[in-house]
Amino acid sequence: MGALDPIGAVTAPDPYPYYAQLVAEQPFYRDEALGMWVASSAAAVEAVLTSPSVRVPPPSEPVPNAIVGTAAGDIFARLVRMNDGPYHVALKPIVSGACDALDSATLSAVSDNCAAKLVEDAGSPAGAASISAFAFALPAVVIATLIGLPPETIAPLPQRARALVRAFAPGAQPDDIADGAASATMLCNAVSDAFRVAQTPLAAMLAREPDAGASGTITRADMVANAVGFFSQAYDATAGLIGAMLLALASRPELCGRARADHALLAAVAAETARHDAPVQNTRRFVAQDGTIFGQDLREGEMILVVLAAANRDPSVNPDPDRFDPMRENRRTYTFGFGPHACPGMQLAATIARAGVARLLDAGLDVASLRSPAAYMPSVNARIPVFAAPR
Numbered sequence: 001m002g003a004l005d006p007i008g009a010v011t012a013p014d015p016y017p018y019y020a021q022l023v024a025e026q027p028f029y030r031d032e033a034l035g036m037w038v039a040s041s042a043a044a045v046e047a048v049l050t051s052p053s054v055r056v057p058p059p060s061e062p063v064p065n066a067i068v069g070t071a072a073g074d075i076f077a078r079l080v081r082m083n084d085g086p087y088h089v090a091l092k093p094i095v096s097g098a099c100d101a102l103d104s105a106t107l108s109a110v111s112d113n114c115a116a117k118l119v120e121d122a123g124s125p126a127g128a129a130s131i132s133a134f135a136f137a138l139p140a141v142v143i144a145t146l147i148g149l150p151p152e153t154i155a156p157l158p159q160r161a162r163a164l165v166r167a168f169a170p171g172a173q174p175d176d177i178a179d180g181a182a183s184a185t186m187l188c189n190a191v192s193d194a195f196r197v198a199q200t201p202l203a204a205m206l207a208r209e210p211d212a213g214a215s216g217t218i219t220r221a222d223m224v225a226n227a228v229g230f231f232s233q234a235y236d237a238t239a240g241l242i243g244a245m246l247l248a249l250a251s252r253p254e255l256c257g258r259a260r261a262d263h264a265l266l267a268a269v270a271a272e273t274a275r276h277d278a279p280v281q282n283t284r285r286f287v288a289q290d291g292t293i294f295g296q297d298l299r300e301g302e303m304i305l306v307v308l309a310a311a312n313r314d315p316s317v318n319p320d321p322d323r324f325d326p327m328r329e330n331r332r333t334y335t336f337g338f339g340p341h342a343c344p345g346m347q348l349a350a351t352i353a354r355a356g357v358a359r360l361l362d363a364g365l366d367v368a369s370l371r372s373p374a375a376y377m378p379s380v381n382a383r384i385p386v387f388a389a390p391r
Helices: 016-025 042-049 071-078 084-098 102-121 128-147 159-167 174-197 200-208 218-249 253-261 267-276 308-312 348-362
Strands: 028-030 035-040 283-287 291-293 296-298 303-306
Touching: 016 308, 028 042, 035 042, 042 303, 042 308, 071 159, 071 218, 071 348, 084 200, 084 296, 102 128, 102 348, 128 159, 128 174, 128 200, 128 218, 128 348, 159 218, 174 200, 174 218, 200 218, 218 253, 218 267, 218 348, 253 267, 253 296, 253 348, 267 348
Parallel strands: 035 303
Antiparallel strands: 028 035, 283 303, 291 296
């Protein structure tokens, strides 16, 4: 398989030939060097993500040990995206339903307004060097606005979201954990205040009196934690999608010209980019009990790396998978998961990214200068371009 492995591929200049080889030759195999199973084909990915034998967190460590007892750990323990079991199963429809019930016109308008304000505050048309800051800031500002946080409290939120993400990450250092705990407290307090006022539709939906769950009472603290979770869950994925969309346009001048003239096309570009150059390349699952998955016998405690980006390029579900086609019919995209733990924020991320790219185009961004990223941010699962300033 050459020098790449499924972790190093995430930030490689072009991991897709390697992924194609995995899909064709090793759709589900044990990687002894990494000490985990690897699922790459669409069928293997679906089998893992729908198996009753696997869980999102390790059964022995439902909350990362490093953040247990901190405010960040308390949020992590309540997140429906990070946990399994009857309590979280009862909570998930409320959280997912709040996302699904967001009016698309309102979501688009808020995203457009927030993107325009960020570009305006930059003081000049966005250049390559400022794209990363814009891409990370935008989702936090949009989510804060949707929840109803006062404008004067929004400015530090991108940094707070970043701190929470770093605290959740494997291998978080003591300073990361301390910053994440402080940010968790600040975000919970801000969201709680917004819930008490509940002047926005999203705040009203999340702040309504919770019902009893199958394994205890769903509390207001659960709803606050999952609202805070939107900040961390959107942080890397949306920034990566904005960067990947810009790369897609930079390498396709004709498509870029059409999108600059007609921003409606950017919705289709976002959808195809999420499949073609996934901002979230992989996720992990843990075996909770011995069982057979995709013809392989797995034992309790083993880890499975689910290579979502490889499944997106599986020709059995997306014919001619290397072709970038915004109008692709019957597109199958695994970037935001599949099955019971599919991310409910897929449309939210796509709408924010579309608005962000539209405003950058309007600001006169020289897209052609972005044909190649300077690098990708170090990560074991997210693919986020870092652009250099034009020479």
